[in-house]
Amino acid sequence: MAGVHPDALMVKRIATGTIAVGLVVLGIKYYAFYVTGSVALYSDALESIVNVVAGVIALWAVSVSFAPADSDHQFGHTKAEYFSAVVEGALIIVAALLILREAWGAYLEPRTLEAPMVGIAINGAATLINLLWAQFLIRASRARRSPALAADGRHIMADVVTSVGVLTGLAVASVTGWGLLDPIMAALVAVNILREGWLVVTSSLSGLMDQAMAPADEERVRSIISGHALGALEVHDLKTRIAGRALFIEFHMVVPSAMTVGDAHDICDRIEEALLREFDHSTVQIHVEPEGEIKQTGVPVV
Template identity: 40%
Template sequence: MNRLDLHSLTPQRMLWASAGVAVITIVLKTLAWYITGSVGLLSDALESLVNLASALFALAMVTIAKRPADEDHPYGHTKAEYFSSGFEGAMIIGAAAAILWAALPRLLAPQPLEQLGWGLALSVASSVINGLMAWVMLRAARVHRSIALEADARHLATDVWTSAGVVIGIGAVALTGWLWLDALVAIAVALNILREGFHLMWRSSQGLMDEAAEPEVLAQIHQTLEGFKHPAIRFDHLTTRRSGQRCFVDLHMHMPADWSLGRAAALRTSVEQALMSAVPGLRATIQMLPSNVEPRFDDEKDPA
């Protein structure tokens, strides 16, 4: 799939597709659990239910993030995507708790499994669907710089590994006759998705605290500024922050004091446009200063 195709796969379209895939996998995995009685497959079905809720919530947040800036939100609404990532993390943790609640009694009192062939076939089919969806979504998330899309894609990828673990566990039960392996696999699945849930919540919190732009974005910014390098011009005090699909950069541009305001403003406009062209979604703000002037930043003092 080429880059042009990925640009056409907007976060909204991808999340609608993710919700549709979640419905299909819920049906397949619930049917697999129903015919086998496997608590491992039940845990897999519960995670797909979380996928559906998370995709719908992410869709709502992405829609809000697309709203233009207004008087109350002069920097836009792009941070709404971080709420989606945090919500998805919380839902994953809730699913892990539900899986543990269902699996622990089975570990103490194992129950026989039935029609394993059909159950495994349905689980594998749903994993293939999820795997393909996650692959496309991750690529689209990088193109659109959407943390909500990335979070949903990583959750789907985790679901694929979850299903793989369940299939291996049920296969081991069939080969060994050790029924307790089914519950043990379900517990391992819960612990794995618990880790992913905490990771997503951490990513969300960092975004809400104005995390700096990614290293590759910073490298692109510095490379662009190098194109304007001149003995009479220098840049410093560069700071960045991420806000969903947007990225903001602030810096100082020093130039000769005898330049006219028009000349200095024209250069600043050229630099800002070059930066925003080099990094999609970037908003650049440049403060002009004479070469012999250094801004003074006083550290904020704690009240006595």
């Protein structure tokens, strides 16, 4: 059904919260860099800038995605969130390249770290904030089927992993006095960020290319159809696709040639209602065919 998604306000609030959290974490991480002069901590702070920019883009995307269908976009605007995730992936890659440049400069001219343990403690606090927020985003993205929130959650969780690596490297460097470990850790951060950027982009492109539902979900669709199609002869040519949080399910249903339009319509309503109970905010399209169209390769009716 057309209209505003009931989760619209909540998702927008979460996206706004991501920006606020990103700004706080950015400030904390930059202060850790300021205290220590560590290029690894600088790289960690630079990735937080990407988090903030990505949060702004995600807020725009979810706002657009919740806009109701119109004459130019009759299936809605839910795919807008995929564009946000693609842009975020591109920003991640740019950040990684900037970090690599900074790491190379520090490798050529090693720097003496100042107050490394203080920097580690400060950055550790920012990492804990990121961990808690990333876990919240991932749960929220699953509950509300939001690609933009999912991309933010994965990115921030990757930031947590790299931060832990950076903190470990700095701790070792401060104990051993091996200054080159600082730019090496920064370079490793950049490589991990590149990997995460690639995963975000490829996942989003799959959505833009009308990716089908997961095999387990599609099997559940088949089971629901089979269990609620009493009176039909066969269901075949099942197709599914995902567009952000929206799901589209379509198939052909074969009924006896003597069945009335009203009876066939009742079966369609029964199947559609069952699917909507299981898959919220999905669109179901059923093409009714006479018994001569049986293929004997479709979903059995029980």
